[in-house]
Amino acid sequence: MPKRRKGRTGRKERRAFRKFEDVKQELRKTDRKLRHMEENRWLHTKNMLKFGFASWVLGLAIFLFAIVAMNTEFFGEVQLTWSSMLVGTPLLVGAPAAPVTMTAMSARKFDAKIKRLRRVRKHLVAKYQKAVLRYVEEVAASKG
Numbered sequence: 001m002p003k004r005r006k007g008r009t010g011r012k013e014r015r016a017f018r019k020f021e022d023v024k025q026e027l028r029k030t031d032r033k034l035r036h037m038e039e040n041r042w043l044h045t046k047n048m049l050k051f052g053f054a055s056w057v058l059g060l061a062i063f064l065f066a067i068v069a070m071n072t073e074f075f076g077e078v079q080l081t082w083s084s085m086l087v088g089t090p091l092l093v094g095a096p097a098a099p100v101t102m103t104a105m106s107a108r109k110f111d112a113k114i115k116r117l118r119r120v121r122k123h124l125v126a127k128y129q130k131a132v133l134r135y136v137e138e139v140a141a142s143k144g
Contacts (some may be wrong), residue, residue: 020131027124034117042112048106054097059095 020128020135023124023128023131025123027128030117030121030124034114034121037110037114037117041107041114044110045103045107048103049101052103055099056096061094063092121144
């Protein structure tokens with residue numbers, strides 16, 4: 001049977017310090033992720049809106065080309081009828097809604113992730129404060 005050592009007080013101090021450092025490292029990681037998400041949210045939203053506008057313009061051009069192509073005779077005169085324009089009007093009005101909706105959903109997803117990271121950060125700050133107090137108490141108790 002192996003002998004047991006008595007008095008392992010040094011290990012307890014090291015463990016408290018390790019926990020203090022671990023929480024500090026997790027807090028730094030979370031802060032970095034949070035800052036990264038907040039910076040990228042606006043960049044991503046701006047790029048999504050630019051892409052949405054460009055795709056709407058391209059869709060509008062293709063739509064108008066299709067109307068012109070369908071209503072012309074072979075190398076003949078262009079005839080735009082009111083019926084073809086009335087069919088396409090709801091598409092012209094509703095088409096920008098799709099990219100804007102996708103952008104809003106993407107921004108909402110970013111906001112949800114940022115909220116979650118803020119909650120995690122708040123929890124880690126509380127844990128960090130407790131770990132610092134515990135470490136200071138242990139150092140004071142060992143010296144006093």
